[in-house]
Amino acid sequence: MTKRKPTVLQSDVQSPSAILSLKVDADILDFCGHFSHFPLLPGVTQIDWALYYAVELLQVPSAFKGMEVIKFQEPILPDAIITLSLNWNEDTQKLVFKYSSVSDEHTTVHSSGKMKLGTPCD
Template sequence: MTLSAPPEQNPALYPELIAPRQTDDGIILSLRIPRNLAYFSGHFDQVPIVPGVVQIQWAVHYAQRYLGLQAAFSHMEAVKFKELLLPEQHFELSLRYAPQACKLEFRYHSETREYSSGRIYFHDTSL
C-alpha cells in the first residue's frame, strides 16, 4: 500500500520523502538527501555527510509519524554505521516497531548497500 507523504515543518532538517510504503510489519520510506541539508554545515567541509545521531533522530521521527510511536526513548543496541550518507543520495529507510518489546528496528539501505542499522528501545508508558 502506498501512503501519502505530508510535508515536513522544516524541510532543511529532513531528507526529501519520495514515497512511503506500508509493509506487513512496518514501513519503507524512499528518501533523497538534499544538497542544502542543515546538518551538513560543519560536518564536514570537504565531504558533507549525514551524522549518525541525525540518522537515529530521523528513524524515531518517521516511526512517530507513520507507525504511531509515542513512547519515550530508553536505549539503543547493535547500532552500526557502515557507509556514508551523502548529498543527493537516494536510499530507503525500513522501520519496524514491535510494541510488545517497545523496540524500533531501523535500516538505511539501497539495493546494493547497507548504510546503517540498529535497534532503539523505548519505555513502556502503559505500566
Template structure:
C-alpha cells in the same frame, strides 16, 4: 532527540509491521554544514533522529526512547543521494528496528527500545 527537519520523502510503502520510506538527501540540508569540509557527510545523529521521528509517527508512539541497541553505521551517506529507510515494529517488546540502505549497500541500522510507563516507573525507583 534533536528534532531535525526531515528529508524529502519520495515515497512510502507500508505492509503489516514495517514501513519503507524512499528519501532524498539534498545537499542543501543544514546538517551537512561543517560535517566535514573535505567531504560532506550526513551525521549519524541526524539519521537516528529521522528513524525515531518517522518510526514513532507511523506506529503511533510518543518520541520517548529508553535505550539505543545495536546501533551500527556501515557506510557514509553523502549529499544528493537517495536511500531507503525501513522501519519495523516489535510490538511485544516495544521496539523499533531500522535500516538505511540502497539496494545491497547498507548505511546504518539499529534497534530502539521505546520508553513505556513501566520504564518510567522503574527508572524513578
C-alpha cells in the same frame, strides 16, 4: 539552510512496518560542518529520522530509551537516494531500522540499529 528532513519520494506503510524512499537533499542543515571537505549525514541525524518517521507513520511511543545495537557501515552523502526500513515490535518496545541504497543491482547497507522506546514517564 534550515531544512532538517529529507524529501520523501515514496512510502509504504503496513503497520508495524514502513519502507520509505528518501532523497537526502544537499541543503539539509545537518550537513553544515560535518565535514566541510567531505559532507556526510551524521549518525545522530539518522537515528533522529528513524524515530521521527516511526512516530509519525507507525504511532510508536516517542520517548527514546536507548540503543541496543547500532552500526554505521557506509556514509550517506548529499543528494543520495536511500531506503529507510522501519520495523516496530510492540512486545519488546523496540524499533529496528536500516538505511540502504541500491546501485548497479548491488545493495549497500549504510547503517542499521535497534532502539528501545517508551512513554516519557516510563
